[in-house]
Amino acid sequence: MKVKVISVGKLKEKYLKDGLAEYSKRISRFAQLELIELADEKTPDKASSAENQAILKKEADRILPKIGERDFVVVLAIEGKQFPSEDFSKQLASATLQGYSTISFVIGGSLGLDPSVKSRANLLLSFGKLTLPHQLMKLVLVEQIYRAFMIQQGSPYHK
Template identity: 50%
Template sequence: MKITLVTVGKIKEKYLQQAISEYEKRLSRYCKLEIIQVADEKTPEGASAALEEQIKEKEGERILAQIKEGAYVAALAIEGEMLDSVELSEKIDKLGVSGVSQIVFVIGGSLGLSQKVLKRADYKLSFSKMTFPHQLMRVILLEQIYRSYRIIHGCPYHK
């Protein structure tokens, strides 16, 4: 299976880059992983709601341009469904068994995802009602995908 992360913005912090690299290496034995970063828009201090919507739309267009036809899209969204690690592993496993060859996980920018991206999503996944930095969410998501594959293969990692 191919797992793609489409994310907004670049990772500047070295410690996050190192963590991402570690999970890329670990995941390489279970799936083909691709991480696509699209440019983020600068949000001026005190931006109006209308301007924030425009920014989300621009970022959303960039995200949608990276999603291939037929891919299963899971958007990370606070209003999405919360799963535990076993449930996520079951979801990934069931998608693979049902013939899905690519899962695209989408992580928006600091303002979240546009309505167009949310409408394109086949599934909305929430990690918490709390807000996390979108750069850190990449590490958290990759760790959970790795944990899912360890669960699927019956390997000792998940506790």
């Protein structure tokens, strides 16, 4: 199985890089993890709605080619479904049972995601209504992916 995390923006902070490295190592027992960082567009202060839409479209043009035709796609979106960790784990297991060999997660930039990316999703996922920096969200997501695998194994990690 392969897990891709496609995110807009480069990770800069050492503590986040260290956390990602740790969970990447842990996930390697269960799946091949690929972290794909895409350039984000500079957003002018007080950008118009049209400017914001153009930025989202440019970012979508970078994201969509990274998603395979047969990938199960989970897009992080505030309007998405929220799951307890156990149910999130079941969602990933179900995707595998349905024959998907790659699960791709998508994290947008500071403006979110273009509708074309959201429409490609098999699942819109929300981690709640809190606003988190997308770089921190990547670490939270990767930890939850690891937790999902541990739940599937019946590990006490989740307790």
